[in-house]
Amino acid sequence: MNTATNRRILLVDDMPAIHDDFRKILAPAAAPADALDAVEAALFGDAPKAAPLSFEIDSAYQGQEGLALVEAALSAGQPYAMAFVDMRMPPGWDGVQTIERLWQADARLQVVICTAFADHSWNEVLERLDVRDRLLILKKPFDAIEVHQLASTLTAKWQTTHDAAVQLNALEEAVRERTREITQAMQTLQAEIGERKHLQGQLVQAEKLASIGQLAAGVAHEINNPIGYIFSNFGTLEGYLAKLFEMLSAYERAEPGVNPPEVAGQLRDLREQVELQFLKEDIPELMRESKQGIARVRQIVQDLKDFSRVDSAQDFEWANLHRGIDSTLNIVASEIKYKADVVKEYGDIPDIECLPSQLNQVVMNLVVNAAHAMGDAHGRIVIRTGTEGDQVWLEVADDGSGIPPDTLTRIFEPFFTTKPVGKGTGLGLSLSYGIVQKHQGRIEVDSVVGRGTTFRVTLPIRRPAVEGAAAAPVSG
Ligand SMILES: Nc1ncnc2c1ncn2[C@@H]1O[C@H](COP(=O)(O)OP(=O)(O)OP(=O)(O)O)[C@@H](O)[C@H]1O
Ligand SMILES: [Mg+2]
Structure with a gap:
C-alpha cells in the first residue's frame, strides 16, 4: 500500500499575488520556531508539536500553461492530486474551460474553482462540467484555514481513491490470473478426458479383436486338418482318374474288335448313354475348380491363423x-x-x-x-x-x-x-x-x-x- 500521500497541488491563476498568498498558506517556509521546538523537545523530552501539513505547489498563470504542467506531471508519473483554478484569466481560457481540459488530461484531478464574481450562474458551470464529485467552489476573499482544509481533504481524497483503484486493479489481476489458471486446468482436463476416451476405445477394440482372434484360431484349427487331407487326397484322386481315363481309352480303342458284335453294340450304347466323351472333358474341369476352391479355403484358414497369431514360428x-x-x-x-x-x-x-x-x-x-x-x-x-x-x-x-x-x-x-x-x-x-x-x-x-x-x-x-x-x- 502507498504510504506517502500525494500532496502535489497546481495553482492556475493569472494574478501573481494570489500565488504568493496560496504558498504562504500551503507551503510555508520552515519557520525558525520549528527548529527551536525540535531542540526543546530533544533537551526536555517534550513531544514535538505536530507541524501543519505542507504541500508541493506548482504555478501556472494561464489555463494552457496549467494543462501543459498536468500533462508533464502525468508522463513523469507524478500526477497532481488537486488544482486551484481561477474563474477569470484573460486573455486565455476561463476557469470552466481550463477545468474541462485538465480533466480530459487527468480525470482523477480534484479541483477547486476560485472566484470573486458571479461570472457564471453556478448551475450552468456545474452542468457544463458535468462532474460534481471532483469539484468544489471557493469564493474570494479566501480564508487561510478554509484553503488549508480544502487542500488537506482533497489530497487525502485523491490518495484514498488512488489506493482503492490500485487495490481493485490488483484484485482484478488476481481474478484474471485465477481465471487463466482455471481455464488452463479445464483445458488440460478436457485433453486428458479425450485421451482417456481414445485409449478406452482402443482397448475395447483390441479386446474385441483378441476374442475374435481366439474364435478364429479355434475355427482355423478345426478346419485345417480336414482341409489338409482333402487337399492331399485330391492330388492322389487326380492321379487315379488319369489312370482310369487311360484305361477307358484303351477299352475304347479295343471296342471294334469285341465279339460277339451285340456286346460291342451294348458297349457303344452305354458309352453314349453315360456321355463318356463329355465326362472326359468335364471331370478334369470340375477337379480343377474344386482344387482352386480348396486352395482358397486353405488360404483363408492360413489368414485366420495369421490374424490370431497362431503360427509365429517364422524367424524375424x-x-x-x-x-x-x-x-x-x-x-x-x-x-x-x-x-x-x-x-x-x-x-x-x-x-x-x-x-x-x-x-x-x-x-x-x-x-x-x-x-x-x-x-x-x-x-x-x-x-x-x-x-x-x-x-x-x-x-x-x-x-x-x-x-x-x-x-x-x-x-x-x-x-x-x-x-x-x-x-x-x-x-x-x-x-x-x-x-x-x-x-x-x-x-x-x-x-x-x-x-x-x-x-x-x-x-x-x-x-x-x-x-x-x-x-x-x-x-x-
Ligand atoms: N482404403 C479404404 N477405403 C475405403 N474403405 C476401406 C478401405 N480399406 C478397407 N475398407 C473397408 O473395410 C472393409 C474391410 O477391408 P478388408 O481388407 O478387411 O476386407 P475386403 O477388402 O472387403 O476383403 P479382402 O481384403 O478379404 O479381399 C472393406 O470391405 C471396406 O469396406
Ligand atoms: Mg481388402
Missing part, C-alpha cells in the same frame, strides 16, 4: 521396408494401374527386425483396398514412410470413398466386408492387424467420407525383448 530378420513395398507394388501393379497412380514419399528409414513376407502382405492389403476404394475417377495412392523415435511408420493414403464412422469400428473384424460376394472376403485388414500385432506395432486409420482414407502402421525397429506375453495371447 533384418529387412528393408522399402524393398518390400516396391516388390509388393510390382505384384499388384496390374490390379491398381487402371484405378490409381501410386506416389512414393519414402523417408530415411533404417532396416527393421521383422517378418518381411508378412509385412508385404500388409502392404498389399492396404494398397489393394485403397485401389478398390476409388470411384470412377482415376485416384491417387500415396505411400509414405518415416522414423519416429525407435519406431518406423508406413502410411498408405488414398483419395477414395472414405469409410463411414459406423463401418470404421468394424473394418478389422475377420469377414467384415462391404464388397460384393466374390470380391472381398473381409480378411485383408484383420490379417494385417494380426501381423502388425505380432510385430508389437500398431495400425491406425483416419478416414473422411468423400475425401479418403489413411492407414498408418507403426513398427518397432528392433523386435522388443519380451515377446511371448503380449504378442501371442492365442495359442494353436
Whole structure:
C-alpha cells in the first residue's frame, strides 16, 4: 500500500499575488520556531508539536500553461492530486474551460474553482462540467484555514481513491490470473478426458479383436486338418482318374474288335448313354475348380491363423521396408494401374527386425483396398514412410470413398466386408492387424467420407525383448 500521500497541488491563476498568498498558506517556509521546538523537545523530552501539513505547489498563470504542467506531471508519473483554478484569466481560457481540459488530461484531478464574481450562474458551470464529485467552489476573499482544509481533504481524497483503484486493479489481476489458471486446468482436463476416451476405445477394440482372434484360431484349427487331407487326397484322386481315363481309352480303342458284335453294340450304347466323351472333358474341369476352391479355403484358414497369431514360428530378420513395398507394388501393379497412380514419399528409414513376407502382405492389403476404394475417377495412392523415435511408420493414403464412422469400428473384424460376394472376403485388414500385432506395432486409420482414407502402421525397429506375453495371447 502507498504510504506517502500525494500532496502535489497546481495553482492556475493569472494574478501573481494570489500565488504568493496560496504558498504562504500551503507551503510555508520552515519557520525558525520549528527548529527551536525540535531542540526543546530533544533537551526536555517534550513531544514535538505536530507541524501543519505542507504541500508541493506548482504555478501556472494561464489555463494552457496549467494543462501543459498536468500533462508533464502525468508522463513523469507524478500526477497532481488537486488544482486551484481561477474563474477569470484573460486573455486565455476561463476557469470552466481550463477545468474541462485538465480533466480530459487527468480525470482523477480534484479541483477547486476560485472566484470573486458571479461570472457564471453556478448551475450552468456545474452542468457544463458535468462532474460534481471532483469539484468544489471557493469564493474570494479566501480564508487561510478554509484553503488549508480544502487542500488537506482533497489530497487525502485523491490518495484514498488512488489506493482503492490500485487495490481493485490488483484484485482484478488476481481474478484474471485465477481465471487463466482455471481455464488452463479445464483445458488440460478436457485433453486428458479425450485421451482417456481414445485409449478406452482402443482397448475395447483390441479386446474385441483378441476374442475374435481366439474364435478364429479355434475355427482355423478345426478346419485345417480336414482341409489338409482333402487337399492331399485330391492330388492322389487326380492321379487315379488319369489312370482310369487311360484305361477307358484303351477299352475304347479295343471296342471294334469285341465279339460277339451285340456286346460291342451294348458297349457303344452305354458309352453314349453315360456321355463318356463329355465326362472326359468335364471331370478334369470340375477337379480343377474344386482344387482352386480348396486352395482358397486353405488360404483363408492360413489368414485366420495369421490374424490370431497362431503360427509365429517364422524367424524375424533384418529387412528393408522399402524393398518390400516396391516388390509388393510390382505384384499388384496390374490390379491398381487402371484405378490409381501410386506416389512414393519414402523417408530415411533404417532396416527393421521383422517378418518381411508378412509385412508385404500388409502392404498389399492396404494398397489393394485403397485401389478398390476409388470411384470412377482415376485416384491417387500415396505411400509414405518415416522414423519416429525407435519406431518406423508406413502410411498408405488414398483419395477414395472414405469409410463411414459406423463401418470404421468394424473394418478389422475377420469377414467384415462391404464388397460384393466374390470380391472381398473381409480378411485383408484383420490379417494385417494380426501381423502388425505380432510385430508389437500398431495400425491406425483416419478416414473422411468423400475425401479418403489413411492407414498408418507403426513398427518397432528392433523386435522388443519380451515377446511371448503380449504378442501371442492365442495359442494353436
Ligand atoms: N482404403 C479404404 N477405403 C475405403 N474403405 C476401406 C478401405 N480399406 C478397407 N475398407 C473397408 O473395410 C472393409 C474391410 O477391408 P478388408 O481388407 O478387411 O476386407 P475386403 O477388402 O472387403 O476383403 P479382402 O481384403 O478379404 O479381399 C472393406 O470391405 C471396406 O469396406
Ligand atoms: Mg481388402
